[in-house]
Amino acid sequence: MNKEKRFLPDLNPEQLAALQLEGLKWTVAHACSGSPAYREKFDQARIKPEDITSLADIEKLPFTTVEDLRRGYPLPLLSVPQEQIVRIHASSGTTGKRKILAYTQKDIDTWKVMMARCFELAGLTTLDRVQIAVGYGLWTAGVGFQLGCEHFGAMAVPLGPGNLDFQLQFLTDLQPACLCSTASMALLLAEQVEKMGLQDRIKLKKLIFGAEPHTPKMRRKIEQTLDLEDSFDIPGMTEVYGPGTGLECWEHKGMHYWADIFILEIVDPVSLKPVQPGQTGEMVITTLRKEGVPLIRYRTRDLTRILPDPCPCGLNLPRHDRILGRSDDMFIFRGVNIYPGQIAEILEGFKDISSEYLITLDRKKGLDFMQISVERKESASADNDSHLAGLISAQIRKKVMVRAEVDIQGPGKLPRSMGKSRRILDQRDQD
Numbered sequence: 361m362n363k364e365k366r367f368l369p370d371l372n373p374e375q376l377a378a379l380q381l382e383g384l385k386w387t388v389a390h391a392c393s394g395s396p397a398y399r400e401k402f403d404q405a406r407i408k409p410e411d412i413t414s415l416a417d418i419e420k421l422p423f424t425t426v427e428d429l430r431r432g433y434p435l436p437l438l439s440v441p442q443e444q445i446v447r448i449h450a451s452s453g454t455t456g457k458r459k460i461l462a463y464t465q466k467d468i469d470t471w472k473v474m475m476a477r478c479f480e481l482a483g484l485t486t487l488d489r490v491q492i493a494v495g496y497g498l499w500t501a502g503v504g505f506q507l508g509c510e511h512f513g514a515m516a517v518p519l520g521p522g523n524l525d526f527q528l529q530f531l532t533d534l535q536p537a538c539l540c541s542t543a544s545m546a547l548l549l550a551e552q553v554e555k556m557g558l559q560d561r562i563k564l565k566k567l568i569f570g571a572e573p574h575t576p577k578m579r580r581k582i583e584q585t586l587d588l589e590d591s592f593d594i595p596g597m598t599e600v601y602g603p604g605t606g607l608e609c610w611e612h613k614g615m616h617y618w619a620d621i622f623i624l625e626i627v628d629p630v631s632l633k634p635v636q637p638g639q640t641g642e643m644v645i646t647t648l649r650k651e652g653v654p655l656i657r658y659r660t661r662d663l664t665r666i667l668p669d670p671c672p673c674g675l676n677l678p679r680h681d682r683i684l685g686r687s688d689d690m691f692i693f694r695g696v697n698i699y700p701g702q703i704a705e706i707l708e709g710f711k712d713i714s715s716e717y718l719i720t721l722d723r724k725k726g727l728d729f730m731q732i733s734v735e736r737k738e739s740a741s742a743d744n745d746s747h748l749a750g751l752i753s754a755q756i757r758k759k760v761m762v763r764a765e766v767d768i769q770g771p772g773k774l775p776r777s778m779g780k781s782r783r784i785l786d787q788r789d790q791d
């Protein structure tokens with residue numbers, strides 16, 4: 361780890377609170393004067409910028425939702441004159457119509473510091489080469505990693521996603537120390553490295569991976585196959601600049617987040633009241649210096665919890681747990697609310713199957729039907745498939761209280777993704 365902090369802030373709680381209050385006041389005044397949509401929301405809530413005099417006043421502010429972003433399509437909640445916008449990005453569109461977010465130059469500069477902090481926290485040096493294997497273009501991922509990598513001073517190797525041969529060629533020829541990708545892409549690359557016996561020819565030490573939930577099994581497989589020193593889960597979303605709203609530290613006890621750049625609240629998604637510290641709820645984000653599209657109490661739909669204790673790593677930055685899933689990932693099966701993460705957690709306990717799974721929902725004779733496809737590990741015998749399927753199905757019945765058919769496929773048979781993996785295939789509305 362670089363002991364010298366070039367990008368990571370070192371603020372005591374009083375300094376942080378003062379910065380947050382100043383940023384909150386600025387953001388509310390800025391949004392109110394720059395965006396008719398925000399002004400209307402504040403008018404409806406009968407709140408004025410001067411009503412915000414303490415951090416606790418944040419609870420007086422109305423929430424902003426994904427519908428607010430969609431309603432203003434194509435440039436929702438724009439709070440500066442358009443001539444100040446230097447770029448747009450759009451979300452990956454996994455949950456409906458893409459959201460387009462606009463950036464001023466100052467927003468890009470803030471983001472590049474956020475991302476440079478990630479490389480610093482991951483312990484990279486300016487001698488390191490960084491293979492960036494995520495999407496460029498409209499998606500924030502590629503350009504975000506690149507901005508941060510260059511600002512940090514390491515060497516960006518901007519491959520983008522896809523083309524496995526190309527990825528392997530650069531991994532062996534340039535020997536980057538760090539790979540940035542989704543967990544799915546890292547798994548795919550690891551499997552390919554293994555298949556081609558290239559382990560000795562690559563020198564990867566670190567992986568920064570995010571954009572989707574991962575399981576411990578998936579992470580272990582990647583770390584072991586690529587013989588990594590360490591890997592770091594990175595959170596982020598287009599609405600809050602892009603990737604790099606924080607990073608895991610080397611203690612791997614949650615993610616540190618940049619509390620000088622945004623305020624994080626965790627609320628109960630139904631009552632919208634703050635949960636007790638440490639309880640799981642929806643992440644609500646208020647940006648503190650974002651110009652183009654400031655966010656005020658934005659309901660991200662991502663679920664996590666604050667980890668209230670200080671981190672053993674000693675960093676003066678608060679932490680949240682890894683992103684446990686999205687509230688809109690929940691599906692209702694025969695009256696039971698289920699998150700894919702609950703199924704993943706059960707599968708995690710079975711050592712003879714790999715990390716990959718796909719939940720298919722169907723309707724047969726008017727009834728919901730669930731199939732969970734998993735993959736047998738190389739080391740396990742196919743003779744045991746039906747016994748194993750029975751055991752998994754029994755655990756699901758016990759823990760989630762639904763019946764599911766478990767389908768065990770051969771190693772590597774489930775679809776792989778170079779971006780975010782799809783875990784649910786819901787075919788119930790297609791009768």
Ligand code: AMP
Nearest residue numbers: 451452570571572573594595597598683
């Ligand atoms: P996008 O704006 O298209 O980049 O998508 C952002 C969304 O991806 C977030 O709101 C999360 O639901 C998900 N996501 C991003 N990073 C992670 C991560 N490290 N772990 C789990 N989910 C993530």
Ligand code: ZN
Nearest residue numbers: 609611671673
């Ligand atoms: Zn830490």
